[in-house]
Amino acid sequence: MDQQLLVFVTVAEKENFSRAAEQLHMTQPAVSQHIQALEREFGTRLLERNNKYVRLNKAGEIVYHHAKEILRLHTRMHDLVDDLMNTPSGNLIIGSSYTFGEYVLPHVIARLRDRYPKIKPTIMIHNTKEIMDLIARRQLDAGIVEGEYQHEKLSIEPFADDEMHIIVSSDHRLAKKEKVTVRELEEETWIVREQGSGTREATDKMFARLELSPTNMMEFGSTQIIKESVEAGMGVSLLSSWAIRKEIRLGMLCIVKLPETPITRKFSLVTQANPFRTKALDIFLDMLRNNEVLPSLVGRV
Template sequence: MDHQLLVFTTVVEKKNFSRAAEELHMTQPAVSQYIQSLEQQIGTRLLERSNKFVRLNMAGEIVYHHAKEILSHYTRMQYLVDDLMNKASGDLFIGASYSFGEYVLPGMISDLLENYPLIKPSITIRNSKRIVDLVVNNELEIGIVEGEFNQQSLNIEPFADDLMYVTMSANHRFANQSIVTKEELEAETWIVREEGSGTREATDKMFDRLQLNPQHKMEFGSTQVIKESVESGIGISLLSKWAIQRELSSGTLRLVEYEGLPVRRKFSIVTRTVPFQTKAMELFLKMLRDRYR
């Protein structure tokens, strides 16, 4: 591994030479020497230093970005070699959108660890657009997203169907109606996800397809918060069946019956185009595909 880059990125992230030295089990003069040597090779200063802080200058920003990518390739190379010799092990960086990440992924991770305890999964849950960005930037190995994306640098593989229902509180006035009209739906408060969310994309497409033009919308950044808001009677929302199974069983949430529902969408696996995959990554992808085949 390139120790100059490792020392440099550690100093940047710890924002302090002493803390970086402690993290790397080195002396502070040795850390300083590594930084000076790197700056000499690059041909310019990379860090602005004072008694209170260490921070990147513009050249340092460029070097830091590429150093993280280079170190990631070193780590991946080591895992691939280890996989040839040993059982599946090492870090596995997985990202998922909220609907899948909060309500489906935990059970899958539990199954993975039960069978392969040497794998160390790290989970990131964000909206679909953010997960795709993190895969593109080499910060995640696998993304699980909903919605449509067109990224030439990525493999996008649909693997599961999701049904989405308009959901209301069990005490909502619609619960006692056999028919809900278009006008009633448009007059209702709709609780929606933020832009960039696959659930928001599905909701907007549903509004267009059903020619609904709701006058009152509330925007939240979490499926769990939306679900709790619907339960409390604040409004209605389009939610994944995966997210509301427990509440439907307990009777705290109910489904709004309306022509054209439920909404069907695809969940997709997003990965970078790489010549090799770690065994941990291969095993998790196989688990995903087998479960929803």
């Protein structure tokens, strides 16, 4: 059954029997036989075929969705059993929100790979809401998200503080001022992340706390684009100290001095509420809990 499901998923994703056979190192007739056997088992066709494409029908979409889950569980089961007798190894799929994933996680993974070269990490970057959804659907082993949350199906553990600063370009009129008022900031164009982002959530909370209502806002889906836009003089923003440390050190961006800042938020580890974890996942989580990399990064701001 597992082989049939693997073949089916590969055909569905490649949308072609020949390409699926090539990836699986099988003959095309063998791939066709597995698909036919699976369709006989379900008593219905799962794929629509013609000379140009192979596509899932409604029944195929149901089987594909569950087959992906079954194959993931099968791989995880083997990893867990293998962990009992061998050194830490295997795949580790990590999801992270943009700030941590782009500016901190690479340093953590470098340390992990240096110590445990048999662990093979994969990183997926999404906003906080999407990471939570992917872990709930068991498509990720662990995630790092911005903020503190509760979820009945997930284990959520705050593990690090993050300071967020209001930033402007180095030649902005507010860059050299000793004190800046809320009213001055209200007159600026604010460049913010999209809804669903932890950085956007922190920004909205700051607006509410300071009773700051910007007259002009631009919404971008990338922290890097926001930094470039602020540096170009397009406006101001609120970003993590981890994201801006290089630009501050090089004098490309400046931190606006406001009594109510920096804004502090939590980063949280998110995993399945499940006692069975691979050694690779436990090692990764322990590295984050022990703050092996974070202090050195924060010290560079």
